[in-house]
Amino acid sequence: TLTAAQLLSDQVxxxxxxxxxxxxxxxxxxxxxxxxxxxxxxDYGREAAKPPQFTPIPLRALVEDAGFEARVTNNPLVAF
Incomplete structure (x- = not known):
């Protein structure tokens, strides 16, 4: 479960x-x-969902996260 994974990640x-x-x-x-x-x-299944709240995000952090997930952050052919 996600709770068990969270507890394990806290220990790690x-x-x-x-x-x-x-x-x-x-x-x-x-x-x-x-x-x-x-x-x-x-929450959505219980119809208790809150409407979306749009907030600014740091675009650079988003791009860096995407690069990390794509495993290209250490590739010399890719620059951010």
Missing amino acids: ATLDDPKVQRLAPRLVMTLDKAIGFAQSVL
Whole structure:
């Protein structure tokens, strides 16, 4: 379940491994997004959904996240 994954990610985030420390915040953020999405689906099913709220987002962070997910951030042929 997402709750178990979140608890596990919290434990992983405390490890001293530098690679884990670099990836843990992204793991926690991804799980938080998944939990939020699952909650919004449940709310919609109960017809208790809130209307969307449009807010500005930092575009650079969005592009960097997309590059990371596409595994191109360290590719010398790709620049952001």
